[in-house]
Amino acid sequence: MVAELNILSEWIPEQMGPGTLFVLENAGDVGENEDPYWAVLSCPECATLGLITRKQVVGLIPVICGSDCCPAQFFIKDEEIKVRKPS
Numbered sequence: 001m002v003a004e005l006n007i008l009s010e011w012i013p014e015q016m017g018p019g020t021l022f023v024l025e026n027a028g029d030v031g032e033n034e035d036p037y038w039a040v041l042s043c044p045e046c047a048t049l050g051l052i053t054r055k056q057v058v059g060l061i062p063v064i065c066g067s068d069c070c071p072a073q074f075f076i077k078d079e080e081i082k083v084r085k086p087s
Contacts (some may be wrong), residue, residue: 001045001083003034006019006020007020011040018042018044018046019043021040022040023057031053038052038053045070046065046070058076059075059078
């Protein structure tokens with residue numbers, strides 16, 4: 001698993017390797033009012049793309065990979081990826 005985020009300043013899907021984050025142009029406009037979608041993240045384990053919320057970007061709640069075959073669960077802390085420890 002990649003340990004640090006790679007932040008893209010413009011949307012270039014071909015550059016979305018594992019652990020790449022792109023903040024949406026309309027960040028905060030889509031999704032639930034309390035926790036809107038904020039960015040697209042490429043899973044640091046398998047590179048599956050998924051939308052993540054503002055609370056996930058700031059590390060308040062974990063990110064869980066949306067792939068059927070990837071068990072990745074992690075927190076974002078600043079620009080680092082911290083594996084979620086089992087409860």
